[in-house]
Amino acid sequence: MDIIFLNNLKFDIIIGIFDWERENKQTIILDIEMASDITLAAKYDDIQHALDYKAVYDRIKGFVENSQCYLVETLVTEIAAIIQNEFRVAWLKIKLNKQGILGPGTDVGVIIERGVKPA
Numbered sequence: 001m002d003i004i005f006l007n008n009l010k011f012d013i014i015i016g017i018f019d020w021e022r023e024n025k026q027t028i029i030l031d032i033e034m035a036s037d038i039t040l041a042a043k044y045d046d047i048q049h050a051l052d053y054k055a056v057y058d059r060i061k062g063f064v065e066n067s068q069c070y071l072v073e074t075l076v077t078e079i080a081a082i083i084q085n086e087f088r089v090a091w092l093k094i095k096l097n098k099q100g101i102l103g104p105g106t107d108v109g110v111i112i113e114r115g116v117k118p119a
């Protein structure tokens with residue numbers, strides 16, 4: 001199985017359960033891994049045969065920057081559904097990190113996997 005990854009994607013958004021979090025944007029960090037067979041893309045050296053990570057980035061950026069979820073679970077699940085449904089990704093893993101929210105240097109959030117890993 002080959003993987004296309006996007007790591008350390010930072011977005012300033014409204015996310016959280018407390019009143020102050022509904023008024024003030026916070027930075028979240030996304031790490032995304034997507035199963036993608038790169039054979040044809042490499043054979044023809046043609047983006048038309050590839051999972052275009054810029055297209056995925058642009059779609060996720062647009063969605064996340066307009067989100068206002070309360071829970072990290074909600075946002076990460078919605079991100080996964082977009083990638084699976086719109087980019088026909090069979091398996092993915094996403095880590096969503098609300099870095100620093102529990103204090104300087106802390107990392108907290110959620111990691112999910114969705115779909116079936118190809119051989």
Ligand SMILES: Nc1nc2c(c(=O)[nH]1)N=C([C@H](O)[C@@H](O)CO)CN2
Pocket residue numbers: 015016017018021070071072073098101
């Ligand atoms: N399982 C979760 N627990 C908590 C979340 C969450 O999104 N999922 N969020 C919060 C607060 O918004 C926190 O991030 C800010 O102090 C607390 N617990």
